[in-house]
Amino acid sequence: MGLVSIENVRPGMVLASELRAPDGRVMLGKGVTIEDRHIRMLRLWGIPVADVEGYEDRAIAEEEGVREEALRKARALVSRWMNPGTAFEEEIFAQAVREVGQRIAKEGSVPSAWIPYPPAEVPKVTLGDMGVGVPAMRHLVRQHVRLSSFPAIYFKLREVIESPVSSASKIAEVVSKDPALTVRLLRLVNSSYYGFPKRIDSIQRAVAIVGTNQLTALAMAVSAVGAFKGIPSSRIDVESFWEHSISCAVICRVIAFTLRMPNEEQFFLSGLLHDVGRLVLFAKVPWVMKSLMDLALYEGVPMHRVEERHLGFHHGSMGEALLKEWNIPDFIRTMVGGHHSPDESDLPRESAVVHLADAMALALRWGNSGSHLVPTLSQRGLDMLEIPPEALPAMVSQARRQIAEIRRIFLI
Secondary structure: OEEEEHHHOOOOOEEOOOEEOOOOOEEEOOOOEOOHHHHHHHHHHOOOEEEEOOOOHHHHHHHOOOOHHHHHHHHHHHOOOOOOOOHHHHHHHHHHHHHHHHHHHHHOOOOHHHOOOOOOOOOOOOOOOOOOHHHHHHHHHHHHHHHOOOOHHHHHHHHHHHOOOOOHHHHHHHHHOOHHHHHHHHHHHOOOOOOOOOOOOOHHHHHHHHHHHHHHHHHHHHHHHHHOOOOOOOOOOHHHHHHHHHHHHHHHHHHHHHOOOOOHHHHHHHHHHOOHHHHHHHHHOHHHHHHHHHHHHHHOOOHHHHHHHHHOOOHHHHHHHHHHHOOOOHHHHHHHHOOOOHHHOOOHHHHHHHHHHHHHHHHHOOOOOOOOOOOOOOHHHHHHHOOOHHHHHHHHHHHHHHHHHHHHHHOO
């Protein structure tokens, strides 16, 4: 018997021990033969693993074709973007090797964009007239805000939800006026996350099902993606950027759920928005960002370190400043600003969640936001989270399934 991640559980498997919900309630007893309906229920409740007879993830992975040769190649590749120094980082490294190994076993190679290629010569960084430090950062943020305000649908929705006479019908009326939000709300409520047997086409019913917290989070997510449309692909791979952001967001939510931290959707949004400051930089000073990316690769250091040295700030600080201009709640923008230095954040434990999720998404190559190398994790941040390394495989498995679902909802 052994623990099997939910994504690997199949009908016909037999539980070796009873399965409990997060609140301790027994969901399925020992000896139950798993059926499709059980798997849907477990996914709905966010159960990450099951103890089944005669199976374990390692054996299943081998059956799926992750051979030793693929893992050997994967280990060499992952070593090019991550240098683990602690037991916790070693486990992230191992998960990344497995992820890359599966890709190699299935397709024979990995995308070239995954592999860091340092330039042969020292890149020259030219800032032009942009300036440095906090004044330059604020100037760039205000420039961006003047040209691209945060979509009004988010603030209108918050206003209606917070009204003492709010109702599902009034909220649905606001949602229906925004086609992008309407489409994604219906995709969400009809996804396997909820698992309803019949399609739901009523906006009012969808609003009642997802609840105001998740609806507000969805509105902010849709608004954030819409606020950065139009950045040329020659400056940054926008699709890969949002893939990384979604991955970080989902991992944040998985970590928060695992640690029983409140406001899971706030963690999701903090992860989604953690790198928006970098989008402002790519939009306003693309030549600077190109040279900084090359310099980070040449020196073999994380991107935010090079940003700090040459700009006097990093993209996390810029993202926090942008979210303040957009009147995004303090909780979210504090985590965005502190995700590279959780020790110094006003919300150190919460910021450590985004810090860890960002590193995991980067190591696993789930998208890319401009940084190729995985930064060293804050030991103090890890100590505050108290996550044992052996918990990571289940968290990665749970995040992988949710990310695929979220991508389908947003079509990013």
